[in-house]
Amino acid sequence: MTRRAAPVLACVGLLAVWQIASLALESDSFPTALEAIRTIPDILGDKESLINILASLRRMTIGFGIAVLVSIPLGLSMGRSRAVAAFFNPLLMVVYPVPKAALMPIIMLWLGVGDITKTLVIFLGVSLPVIYHSFEGAKAVEEKMLWSGAAMGLSPLQRLVRIVLPAALPEILTGCRTGLVLALITMITSEMIARQSGAGNILFNALDMGQYDTVYAMIIIVGAMGICLDAAFERIRARLVRWSEPQFDMPLSFS
Amino acid sequence: MKVVPSRSSEWVRPVTSQRPASTIIGIDRVSQVFQTSTRKDHVALSDISLTIDEGAFVSILGPSGCGKSTLLYIVGGFVSPTRGTARMKGQPITGPGPDRGPVFQEFALFPWKTVLGNVMYGPRQQGVRATEAEAQSRMLIQMVGLKGYENFYPKELSGGMKQRVALARTLAYHPEVLLMDEPFGALDAHTRTRLQNDLLNIWERDRKTVLFVTHSVDEAVFLSDKVVMMSKSPGRIREVIDIDLPRPRRRNELLLDPRYQKYVVEIERMFDESDEVGSAS
Incomplete structure (x- = not known):
């Protein structure tokens, strides 16, 4: 009971502090929590806004999905093959510390300001943590486990799919969870840079026009999206890797 | 050489083996x-x-x-x-x-599979039908003294039990x-x-x-x-x-x-x- 109530209480507490701070400061650019919350139904009820938000979600889903589908096999292969790791490692080392949003102007020059550019930026943001965690997970797979599989007659490819993949799954899903949050971040960032549609577009347009209620309401909406996605993902993750979880665990999510 | x-x-010559050893x-x-x-x-x-x-x-x-x-x-x-x-x-x-079936000191069980899943893995890989593989595996699990633990995951077992599973898993593919x-x-x-x-x-x-x-x-x-x-x-x-x-x-x-x-x-x-x-x- 307290476990379920705790995150709700934390949210209520945060809103309360916001409300009091805003009342104390009396600034035009800092609406109260209640004002911001009251604006949410207006945004969600507006067809134009809804189309924008759904477009964001679609790009995020596609970017995240393709990134996961490409990164897991790549990371696992890197973890099990020195040659593959030697080839891709330097490449990733160069891309890793570069903020993906910083690449956007270049990508925009090539691919325009449309969906492809934004989805590509999300893809880049999600790929690296998923590759890294898949790589680490595959590297840590016990050699003897693979030998046991080989003795049963599993081919190298079968061992990669049927032993390395499940054995590394807890680590892979940790990477995916980081990737999911990064997908949300890169989604908003990309829409901030190439304003055309999306949740980030609503937010920054409202900022330009001084509609601070809408700005804060959008922050709440995006935040809530993040929390819901993370909670949903955490549920799926927990189901998939129940076999690896310690008996008692500190939940670090809202699921 | x-x-x-x-x-x-x-020492006295062994008398245990009857047939000529190859x-x-x-x-x-x-x-x-x-x-x-x-x-x-x-x-x-x-x-x-x-x-x-x-x-x-x-x-x-x-x-x-x-x-x-x-x-x-x-x-x-x-x-x-x-x-x-x-x-x-x-x-x-x-x-x-x-x-040639190995049994390692580190057990090397598949942690995402239950005891039954581990033992069935080899026979299934060899193309034995699921029902048949399961029946054989259950018998082997009983033979190594782990009846009742078929649906446990390796992390829930002690070291000795893990090694019993590992032995059964190897014996399962003959x-x-x-x-x-x-x-x-x-x-x-x-x-x-x-x-x-x-x-x-x-x-x-x-x-x-x-x-x-x-x-x-x-x-x-x-x-x-x-x-x-x-x-x-x-x-x-x-x-x-x-x-x-x-x-x-x-x-x-x-x-x-x-x-x-x-x-x-x-x-x-x-x-x-x-x-x-x-x-x-």
Whole structure:
């Protein structure tokens, strides 16, 4: 009971502090929590806004999905093959510390300001943590486990799919969870840079026009999206890797 | 070729095997050289020749670092020797195969599979139908004493239970040779004794060929028909000793048997000698 109530209480507490701070400061650019919350139904009820938000979600889903589908096999292969790791490692080392949003102007020059550019930026943001965690997970797979599989007659490819993949799954899903949050971040960032549609577009347009209620309401909406996605993902993750979880665990999510 | 003298002449000849034994594994002048991090060559195995008869329980006994596990991995096909060849039924070993089933000290179970899932894995890979594989696996799980634990995950089991699952998982795909790499090395003394007894009981049913790596003299003498003693740096075969003790062996009887005690004392004495030689050089 307290476990379920705790995150709700934390949210209520945060809103309360916001409300009091805003009342104390009396600034035009800092609406109260209640004002911001009251604006949410207006945004969600507006067809134009809804189309924008759904477009964001679609790009995020596609970017995240393709990134996961490409990164897991790549990371696992890197973890099990020195040659593959030697080839891709330097490449990733160069891309890793570069903020993906910083690449956007270049990508925009090539691919325009449309969906492809934004989805590509999300893809880049999600790929690296998923590759890294898949790589680490595959590297840590016990050699003897693979030998046991080989003795049963599993081919190298079968061992990669049927032993390395499940054995590394807890680590892979940790990477995916980081990737999911990064997908949300890169989604908003990309829409901030190439304003055309999306949740980030609503937010920054409202900022330009001084509609601070809408700005804060959008922050709440995006935040809530993040929390819901993370909670949903955490549920799926927990189901998939129940076999690896310690008996008692500190939940670090809202699921 | 250096022929390793067998001590068997000093002991009474074995009477246990009725049928004429045929060679199942032949190791011919095998050497294994590893390159260490300092780029120096480390000779793990030097010129090892050994034949193992079908249906024999053979232990490879030696101090840590004598290359006894490496020898087992070569027979398993997990490691290729630097020189020489290992043969299984006359065919050179080029890789792992279901005719040689390993059981490792680290258990190496598939943690995402239940006990039943682990044991069924091999038969399913060999194309056995699911219902049939399940029935066989359940019987094996019962045989290793884990009835009731079919749906447990490895993390929920103790070390001894994990090793029982590992044994059942390997037996499930009917290897002709069991390759056991210090299988009871990570277990406490009590569990170890119980697993030794159970292994012997299971082995006495179908008398599969077993190659068993250990550093425990008691364990080697208690289980084996033949003990291959190795010395280290470089790893060589020092002595091959036939253990002529009646089967089925019962631990409580054997510990009181002067012949058993003589084997243990004799082998320990030989190891002490080699240690002195080692420390003097």
